[in-house]
Amino acid sequence: MKKVTAKKVTTMMSCEQFELSGLDVDRADAQPEEAAAATEHAANCARCFAMLESWRELKQDLRLLQEHTRLESAPARVEMRLKQELRTRREARVPRSTVAVATWALAAAAALAAAIGWMHWRDGISRHTDTAPPQVAAVAQVNPEPTLDASLLTADYDTGDFTQLPGSMPTASSDESVLQARVQRGALVQFGLPVAPEQATEWVDVDFLVGEDGQPLAVRLHQDASSEAVTQ
């Protein structure tokens, strides 16, 4: 069947067809039928045979050129330039990553410092709440006598004795007067007396010993007005 087809093609090949595909006879990927037809045509046509011979001669020259340039490759300097480019890009990338790492590290350190600071602040708040009221701290700042005895800061209850207020000097003058007042315990802070925050809103009867200049010198609390003494 195949032979018949090949014969058909052979008989049908013209000079124009030979010009188009006849020079492919020696190619590895040439169609066997076409190659057979072209060979047949060249054998019977002097003009096409001459063309095929010329082409085969040219093909040999092309082969020479091919062999001559087969080993050609890019010069070594191209490889060097490309390696240099690769290194430059790598080096450029390293600082960028270092900066990124440093930024993250700084951010993490700042966050850690903020967290620690916040924890300390929280601890400080709770400690102040448990032990000393913030007002005391304020008083301590206002009153520059940290060596005062704690007993001086305690207002006695109805013992008949006045408790010297911090910062006032004992006097033997007979011009003092007693001023009775009902105040919130928190108000005693302004006289330098310590007040527990939970008792600051309690009402208490107080006797103030006021000097001739009108300044309170000592204080005395009435026991029935409060449930508990103010202590530091």
Next chain:
Amino acid sequence: MKILDEKEPALLKRAVRGDEQAFLALYQKHQTPLYRYALRMTGSPWAAEEVVQEVFLLLIREPQKFQPDRGELGAFLFGVTRNRVMKHLERLPREDSLDAINANGTTWREPEDPLTPMMIAEKSERIEQVREAVLGLPAEFREAVVLCELEEMSYEEAAQACGCPVGTIRSRLHRGRALLLAKLELLRDAPRRASAGAR
């Protein structure tokens, strides 16, 4: 040895991250056919060198342009090389011919041949003539001749490389062959005619 077994996309990823060995493995595998193609098409070692350098620089700088799902790295690199060569040819139709000095500054490598000096001279002359004739072809015919005759690609491979149908490649090759035959006939007949005229 291990690096040669690695697949090209993996090698390329490593190369882009700065792995010199991976890059060199890719470069050494592909540069020779690309350079040869550029040299045969442009006829200028300098242009071929520049083209190959630009192609690999593109691979370093814009590796994302190569998409493995769209084809092999070799085909991608050839496509880029072809574009650069065509641009070069458009800009400078014919810069200079292949001369006896190649890009390395050394003379063309003459294979050791047991030929007489006369035969060597004749062979060199034939090579020079055919080189001139190939370089004198219009770019698309030249490309068909370079790919199908010098690079020994099949019609299908050449068509794929050029991004055109097989019929186009066959047609261009047919025209290229005809022009080459005519040019070489002229070149070779001229001395014969001259010597006949002298007699």
